Amino acid sequence: MVDLKDKKELHRAGMEALEKALGPVGAMEFLGFFNYNSGDYTQEKQNRTEPSIEEIKEAVKAGRQRAEAI
Secondary structure, X not given: OOXXXXXXXXXXXXXXXXXXXXXHHHHHHHHHOOOOOOOOHHHHHHXXXXXXXXXXXHHHHHHHHHHHHO
């Protein structure tokens, strides 16, 4: 049994299982299904709005208040 808390071991065992079941090419094809990158990253980044300094200050203040409440 693989120690699920050991991420390196989990990754190694998972890759080994995929390669055993699907072969190296099949394993890579399968992993390709999880590539969620779609669209134009550059365009998306240019369209993204950055928070204002006031919004950042408010978020920090809210985070501190939550941490104090714990």
